[in-house]
Amino acid sequence: MEFSLSPSEIIEIIQASTTRGSTTEMLHGIASLQAAHPGELSFLGNSKYKPEVAATAASIVLLPLDYVGEPKPNQLFLLLEKPSLGLARLCGRLEQMLWPKPTPGIHTTAVIAPDAQIPASATIGPLCVIESGAVIGERTHVQAQAFIGRKARIGADCWLKSGVKIATECVLGNRVLIHDGAVIGADGFGYEFVAGRHQKVPQVGRVVIHDDVEIGANATLDRARFSETVIGEGTKIDNLVQVGHNVVVGKHCLLCAQVGFAGSTTLEDYVVIGGQAGIAGHITIGRGCKIDGQTGVNSSLEPGSSVKGSPCLPYSVEQRINVVRKRLPELFKRVDALEEALNKPSANA
Amino acid sequence: MEFSLSPSEIIEIIQASTTRGSTTEMLHGIASLQAAHPGELSFLGNSKYKPEVAATAASIVLLPLDYVGEPKPNQLFLLLEKPSLGLARLCGRLEQMLWPKPTPGIHTTAVIAPDAQIPASATIGPLCVIESGAVIGERTHVQAQAFIGRKARIGADCWLKSGVKIATECVLGNRVLIHDGAVIGADGFGYEFVAGRHQKVPQVGRVVIHDDVEIGANATLDRARFSETVIGEGTKIDNLVQVGHNVVVGKHCLLCAQVGFAGSTTLEDYVVIGGQAGIAGHITIGRGCKIDGQTGVNSSLEPGSSVKGSPCLPYSVEQRINVVRKRLPELFKRVDALEEALNKPSANA
Amino acid sequence: MEFSLSPSEIIEIIQASTTRGSTTEMLHGIASLQAAHPGELSFLGNSKYKPEVAATAASIVLLPLDYVGEPKPNQLFLLLEKPSLGLARLCGRLEQMLWPKPTPGIHTTAVIAPDAQIPASATIGPLCVIESGAVIGERTHVQAQAFIGRKARIGADCWLKSGVKIATECVLGNRVLIHDGAVIGADGFGYEFVAGRHQKVPQVGRVVIHDDVEIGANATLDRARFSETVIGEGTKIDNLVQVGHNVVVGKHCLLCAQVGFAGSTTLEDYVVIGGQAGIAGHITIGRGCKIDGQTGVNSSLEPGSSVKGSPCLPYSVEQRINVVRKRLPELFKRVDALEEALNKPSANA
Helix, strand or coil: CCCCECHHHHHHHHCCCEEEEECCCCECEECCCCCCCCCEEEECCCHHHHHHCCCCCCCEEEECCCCCCCCCCCEEEEECCCHHHHHHHHHHHHHHHHCCCCCCEECCCCEECCCCECCCCCEECCCCEECCCCEECCCCEECCCCEECCCCEECCCCEECCCCEECCCCEECCCCEECCCCEEEECCCCEEEECCEEEECCCCCEEEECCCCEECCCCEEECCCCCEEEECCCCEECCCCEECCCCEECCCCEECCCCEECCCCEECCCCEECCCCEECCCCEECCCCEECCCCEECCCECCCCEEECCCCEEHHHHHHHHHHHCCHHHHHHHHHHHHHHHHCHHHHC | CCCCECHHHHHHHHCCCEEEEECCCCECEECCCCCCCCCEEEECCCHHHHHHCCCCCCCEEEECCCCCCCCCCCEEEEECCCHHHHHHHHHHHHHHHHCCCCCCEECCCCEECCCCECCCCCEECCCCEECCCCEECCCCEECCCCEECCCCEECCCCEECCCCEECCCCEECCCCEECCCCEEEECCCCEEEECCEEEECCCCCEEEECCCCEECCCCEEECCCCCEEEECCCCEECCCCEECCCCEECCCCEECCCCEECCCCEECCCCEECCCCEECCCCEECCCCEECCCCEECCCECCCCEEECCCCEEHHHHHHHHHHHHHHHHHHHHHHHHHHHHHCHHHHC | CCCCECHHHHHHHHCCCEEEEECCCCECEECCCCCCCCCEEEECCCHHHHHHCCCCCCCEEEECCCCCCCCCCCEEEEECCCHHHHHHHHHHHHHHHHCCCCCCEECCCCEECCCCECCCCCEECCCCEECCCCECCCCCEECCCCEECCCCECCCCCEECCCCEECCCCEECCCCEECCCCEEEECCCCEEEECCEEEECCCCCEEEECCCCEECCCCEEECCCCCEEEECCCCEECCCCEECCCCEECCCCEECCCCEECCCCEECCCCEECCCCEECCCCEECCCCEECCCCEECCCECCCCEEECCCCEEHHHHHHHHHHHHHHHHHHHHHHHHHHHHHCHHHHC
């Protein structure tokens, strides 16, 4: 992002234990030691990059307390126990600058049903639609062009980015962050095959998202058949993830991009799923399971399982298979040779 | 969804053959036998759950005609030949309540080209854009913030949910349901490699969607290079599915979430494709094929084929491979041992 | 698309070397030799279809110079060195008709910050939102309902289709084409696990897209943690692709639909990635690599590598494995038999 901070402002943000040297440069960027230019800040996050510190052109470098070298002219070293913590402090400050608190109020171009409940502390951006009976929480920020359906309920301190769609009667807790274009509450995919046609099974449930959930751009979470599709507290869902109807995701799970769920599956807490993995319907994934990227899970997993492959096997088994599978054509030849050797009369002569 | 129905209203909707017991509770939810609370309706859909009926707290329970137990105090049993049919009747009624018929008319904030044709029976929601020459059918409902491009033609009784985009000249039949954020008619992905650069091949065809098709949230269907990308009558497409240019999908197919097609492939009728499967370009998938989730299909399939794996094999072959593949590392060791045994002079001594 | 061109207009567009025969039909479509009707144009693109020319009902047929047959009555043959080039000329003209140059100007319903910079040559469609400090280039076309965030900078001659979202401070070069619903600059997926909860790592970088890039419908490109996610000049990205934070894509790459990247990976120039492939984080894919559809790449690839499978192997190795793997169950039986034969006393008798 674009910023401009003086060395003294940086010192105040970073809260370093010691400083070494000084710089007159205004700071306007963060970069790796190798890539940094004057006017940028860098950091030693991993001791293997220590040799790069002496060569960096960064104007400010965050370093661990035990770092012994001296800065160049017009270069400032900030020493602190954990440089990564100092970097986090700076990024936290930048985040506030990048996304400043919006002014509360309803944009004149938003289309708001007369009976929607919107507190004075909320911000409704331009060209949003908020339908009848919807309830918005305190300080919640609904960005441009978002859609909140009839009787949907959004908690406090949420942030719905541009073009987010929350369909009829869906429910969000507090501090839920939903990225642009995500769709919460489209119909589940359910049909009965009758007389040669797929007849729609009504999807009349809803989606319930608990506190502190984050949902990625263009992700889709379907409403339940007649009860609830649930995302547990603190779970983080990446872009383009598909959550089918009646799926129940536990607390503090991580679902990476493009993961897909068929319907009616339950995830217990602290499950981590790598990108593009697919989870079948009507199964249970136990607490703390780790599912590798592109994995296919077709049956329930015990708590603490770590799996990989499609269809999946225990991680270590799949890894061992992957070590040998490249030699599979050779194995066929070896078995051919063994058979030939055994069948040769001379072999046993 | 939120509802409140009296026991007598429920009885009328369910059309039970017999009732047993009675309840004074208003009904406001549907749940499984085990999860149901007073004020909720439950059902015995599968006889293996029969033992749960006696313990359920549901105020109303749908049961098969031959069920012999008695309800608890303030509990009503509704007996009918197929409890699932009764449940479907209730969900159908709830669906009408969840999505009440919109009032016909054009919202004042919609931006409509003067020469767009919109019948008085249609509903155009707030902040929609309908471009020049577009034609909307009778009773069609275009929800908030949807986009209908130039000369696009939408049939009768369609429902386009929030943020749906129908690009220039695309055509929809009757009773087509498109979920939020789906994009119909973006350019196909076609380039010629000329002098080190990918030069765009014009994509001037269109997408034609036949009657009774349903398309999921944030799905993308690309326009043809110069003819038509086609979705056949009655086909149902789930969320985040990608249909490349010139793909022709037959009638009554089911394409689960995150399925992807390269271009110019033909699906005959009644094909079923599991989630995240990928279909190569320029092939034909025969009538009634079943393609498992995460499968990769690289060549044409005969009608009635059932395939699995990437690249796919017949379902039963892939299943047999999956049974043994976990023992692949062990197989290598066994072959090592065989070779050693054969090469030992003593083995043949 | 719908068009109507006279034979003489077609002749002028195609620039044929010779004509043979004539037609009075107005031309309104393009189709294959076999599918064409009167009033449509067809072409012989591949000599294996030569026998179909005599039977085609097309009113105009593009043919190579050495084609010897005669047209039917009311049929016109246009002969030129490369019929495909003539077809490209026609499609190029149709593309201009399908997407006529929009009238410059800002639609009255667009919501534009007072300090956004929009040149008189640009077109801003209905219901767009352009936030404070955003800069739009000359002749750029922002279609209906698009969103351009604070301080975003869009180059000249870009085309952003309906519902595209460009988040705060992201940067586009010139002639960038972004299809409907794509999201540029949502937060990267980064958390630290602290005290049992996933704590968000601020994502304060941006996305930088260079000249002549095309991005597909509903694709998602995340902003960097604190530097830049980069798409190099001339790269083409298909629908529903996910590009994680800090990914750097080189020049002239092709990323097919539903490809996904974890964060911080680098693609050098001219990389081609098939649909649904997944690329792990923190690796480098060398110049000119070819990655097959559904492939999983977990480690860096040397320039020019061609890989397939999940986890990937060199293309030819994976192909050889795929040839034999269907016989894996049989191989187990053969090894069983070998072991039995070796262990039989009689075998060595």
